[in-house]
Structures are given as C-alpha cells and as structure tokens.
Amino acid sequence: MSFKFVFQRPRGMNDFLFDEANFLLSLKEEIIKYSQLYSYHYIQTPVLEEEGVFTSSLGQSTDVIQKEMFYLKEREGGIKYVLKPEGTASVIRAYLQNGMHSLPQPVKLFYLDRMYRREKPQAGRFREHHQWGLEIIGSSDPIYDAQIIQVFDRFFKKFKLFDYIFKINSLGCKKDRNKYLKDLKNYYKKNLKNVCKDCQRRYNLNPLRMLDCKEEKCKEYKKNAPSLINYLCKDCEIQISKTLEYLDILEIKYDLDQTLVRGFDYYQRTVFEIFFPETNIAIGGGGRYDNLAQYLGGKVIPAVGGAIGLERLIEILKIHNVKLKMAKSAEIFIAQTTEKTKEYALKIYDELIKNNIPVLENFSKSSLSSQLELANKLGVKYCLIIGHQEIGNKTAILKDMVKRSQEIIAINHLTQEIKKKLKL
Numbered sequence: 001m002s003f004k005f006v007f008q009r010p011r012g013m014n015d016f017l018f019d020e021a022n023f024l025l026s027l028k029e030e031i032i033k034y035s036q037l038y039s040y041h042y043i044q045t046p047v048l049e050e051e052g053v054f055t056s057s058l059g060q061s062t063d064v065i066q067k068e069m070f071y072l073k074e075r076e077g078g079i080k081y082v083l084k085p086e087g088t089a090s091v092i093r094a095y096l097q098n099g100m101h102s103l104p105q106p107v108k109l110f111y112l113d114r115m116y117r118r119e120k121p122q123a124g125r126f127r128e129h130h131q132w133g134l135e136i137i138g139s140s141d142p143i144y145d146a147q148i149i150q151v152f153d154r155f156f157k158k159f160k161l162f163d164y165i166f167k168i169n170s171l172g173c174k175k176d177r178n179k180y181l182k183d184l185k186n187y188y189k190k191n192l193k194n195v196c197k198d199c200q201r202r203y204n205l206n207p208l209r210m211l212d213c214k215e216e217k218c219k220e221y222k223k224n225a226p227s228l229i230n231y232l233c234k235d236c237e238i239q240i241s242k243t244l245e246y247l248d249i250l251e252i253k254y255d256l257d258q259t260l261v262r263g264f265d266y267y268q269r270t271v272f273e274i275f276f277p278e279t280n281i282a283i284g285g286g287g288r289y290d291n292l293a294q295y296l297g298g299k300v301i302p303a304v305g306g307a308i309g310l311e312r313l314i315e316i317l318k319i320h321n322v323k324l325k326m327a328k329s330a331e332i333f334i335a336q337t338t339e340k341t342k343e344y345a346l347k348i349y350d351e352l353i354k355n356n357i358p359v360l361e362n363f364s365k366s367s368l369s370s371q372l373e374l375a376n377k378l379g380v381k382y383c384l385i386i387g388h389q390e391i392g393n394k395t396a397i398l399k400d401m402v403k404r405s406q407e408i409i410a411i412n413h414l415t416q417e418i419k420k421k422l423k424l
C-alpha cells in the first residue's frame with residue numbers, strides 16, 4: 001500500500017539531520033563550555049509560558065505581541081499559554097518565582113533554547129529557532145553591560161571571526177524617553193503624510209521604532225530627527241559612557257548608532273546589536289532591562305543580557321568555513337558470519353564500546369563479503385572479523401582495509417591493540 005501524502009513539518013521550521021545536526025550539536029557544546037568558562041549557570045525554562053509574561057513586558061505594539069505568538073488551544077484555569085517567543089522575560093519570571101534575589105548578586109545565567117514566532121518565513125527568519133542567551137541579573141553596574149558584549153566578542157574571535165561590529169546605543173530611562181518622544185512626535189507631526197504607512201502607524205503606537213525604518217522615503221526624515229542621546233539624564237549618560245569605556249579597555253569595536261532602538265518595551269539604557277557584513281540582519285543583540293522584573297510583578301531589579309540566533313551564527317561560521325570539534329566517528333567495523341559468531345561478536349562489540357572505542361556493525365547481515373563491502377563503503381580503517389575458528393582460538397582477525405593486510409589478535413589483548421592502532 002502506498003500513500004499519496006506524508007505529513008509535512010511545520011512551515012518555517014527545520015529538520016536538522018546528519019552533518020547539519022552534528023554541526024548544531026558541536027556548536028551547542030562549544031557554547032556550553034564557553035558560557036561555563038565565564039561562570040554563567042545554565043537555566044532551562046519551560047517551552048510554554050503564561051501569555052502575560054510577554055504581553056506585560058514586550059510592548060503591545062510589537063509584532064511579536066500583535067501577531068507572532070503561537071497560542072495553545074487548550075486553556076487551563078482561564079490561563080492562556082504561548083510558546084516562548086523570546087528568552088529574557090521567561091528567565092526573569094524564573095528568577096522571581098525561585099527567589100534568586102536571595103543569592104549573591106548579580107546572578108549570571110545562560111540558556112540554549114528554542115524560540116517560536118509566527119513570522120512570515122523568509123531568509124534568515126524561522127518560526128522555530130535556537131538562541132544562546134546570557135543574562136546578568138541584580139546589578140546596574142555598566143561593567144556588566146560591557147561583559148555581556150565581551151563574551152560574544154571573545155566567542156567570535158575564538159573562531160577567528162573578526163569582521164563584525166557591535167552597534168550600541170542608549171535609550172535612556174523612562175523619564176528621558178518621555179521627554180524625547182514628545183519632541184520626536186512634534187518633529188514628525190508636520191511630515192507625517194510624507195513617511196511610510198508603517199511609520200504612520202508607529203507614530204501613535206511606538207514612535208521610537210520610526211528611527212529604525214528601512215524605507216527610502218523615511219531616511220531623509222530620520223536623518224534630521226532629534227537625537228535621544230541629547231536627552232539622557234546624568235545617570236544614563238554615565239551608564240553609556242562607562243560601558244563604552246570598558247569596551248575600549250577590552251579593545252572591542254563598536255559603533256555608537258543613535259537609530260538603534262531594539263523592539264521590546266522592557267529595554268532601557270544600553271542596547272546593542274551584532275552585525276556581520278555577510279548578513280543584512282543582526283545575528284544577535286541585547287541590552288539593559290532594569291524594569292522588566294517590575295512588569296512581571298516583582299520589584300525593580302537591574303539586569304542586562306543578550307542573545308544570538310544560532311541559525312544565523314551557523315550561516316556565518318559556514319561562510320568562513322569554520323570547523324568545529326566533532327564527535328569522533330568510528331574507524332572500525334565488526335563483522336561476523338553465523339548466529340553463533342554473532343553472539344560472540346555482540347559481546348566483543350559491547351566490550352569495545354565500554355572501552356570508549358566507537359565501533360560500527362551490521363549484525364543483521366550474515367554474509368561476510370557483504371559486510372566487508374559495507375565496511376569499505378563506510379570508509380573505516382579496520383574490520384574486525386569473528387569466525388568459528390577465532391572463537392575456538394580465542395582470537396579475532398583484524399583486517400587493515402587500506403593496506404589490505406590482516407593479522408590475528410588474541411581476544412584478551414584486543415582493546416589494547418585496537419586502541420594502539422587507532423591512537424585512542
């Protein structure tokens with residue numbers, strides 16, 4: 001019976017297979033090691049959160065809240081759950097709920113997680129994507145703003161990537177921003193009919209976003225718009241200038257970009273994004289979000305963080321032909337000839353694996369020639385052959401697939417000999 005139809009994976013989502021999957025796995029391992037080197041603790045939050053975690057903190061006018069969240073059909077006790085569209089709000093929810101304020105502050109956390117957004121599928125944007133995030137919670141010291149950037153910067157350099165830039169800006173505190181927005185709206189008021197439709201909408205909902213409009217006809221108005229940096233209070237000014245000073249000390253390249261605004265309401269003061277010349281979208285970004293805990297029902301807890309999209313990072317690593325340390329693949333294949341030798345081979349197979357020697361097999365085949373053919377195809381260096389005679393003699397035949405030679409090895413020296421040959 002044949003089917004006309006097989007189920008398809010969800011739109012805008014990926015299957016990671018073989019080489020792609022191995023690359024992703026190795027990248028995750030590198031990220032884990034690296035985050036731990038900087039003493040960040042791993043945190044894993046549920047894939048679902050209450051809708052309110054995001055609706056109360058990201059901003060009602062953002063695309064994520066307006067149209068991009070995946071809702072669960074089922075409601076529990078009147079609560080609506082959504083698939084996590086981003087990581088930070090979820091981490092702060094966990095910080096509050098688990099009383100992490102009683103730990104020595106700041107608390108440094110990292111996550112490696114999948115996020116979900118119902119975006120229009122297009123290049124570089126997926127509905128399910130991986131993020132590596134860092135959060136430093138419980139301090140307003142600008143040295144931590146710089147430290148977040150430092151981890152990402154050093155990570156890129158470790159892989160010999162140098163051609164990127166951190167765009168950085170300050171959004172000031174709420175007070176600064178309110179003053180600024182008044183002037184910004186005043187400025188745009190007389191030109192409102194000349195800017196794009198999106199900007200006209202943003203004018204009422206989120207005028208700050210008018211600054212990062214990419215439309216040609218809006219550029220001219222952006223250029224002469226008042227600059228937020230001129231509206232910063234003394235504290236906010238110190239925050240950004242100290243951050244930049246620390247970046248200078250660390251010799252990290254950055255551009256102070258006054259049009260950089262970041263999408264979410266919870267950001268204030270420092271914001272940053274990371275750009276590589278190969279992609280026209282940011283591969284990551286972050287900033288300070290001192291009010292986020294308050295939006296989620298807690299008190300004000302100063303915090304700063306950032307995240308990188310792994311799909312975009314992988315694209316960059318591939319372009320630069322970066323090789324990651326992959327798991328060692330098997331260089332030896334174990335072959336047998338009959339049911340009796342299969343049982344014996346199974347025990348040897350078990351023994352080799354116990355000794356950390358990766359081994360390939362196809363015990364479902366009984367013809368030796370077809371097993372050798374397969375071993376050849378798989379490109380292994382050695383084939384270990386178990387026959388009746390070998391069982392009797394407590395030996396095995398080790399065939400060198402490259403030199404086409406073979407030798408007999410005593411079973412009790414087997415792992416030792418193989419390790420020597422494979423330089424394990």
Ligand SMILES: [Zn+2]
Binds near residue numbers: 235
């Ligand atoms: Zn301020």
Ligand SMILES: [Zn+2]
Binds near residue numbers: 196197199213215218
């Ligand atoms: Zn526009």
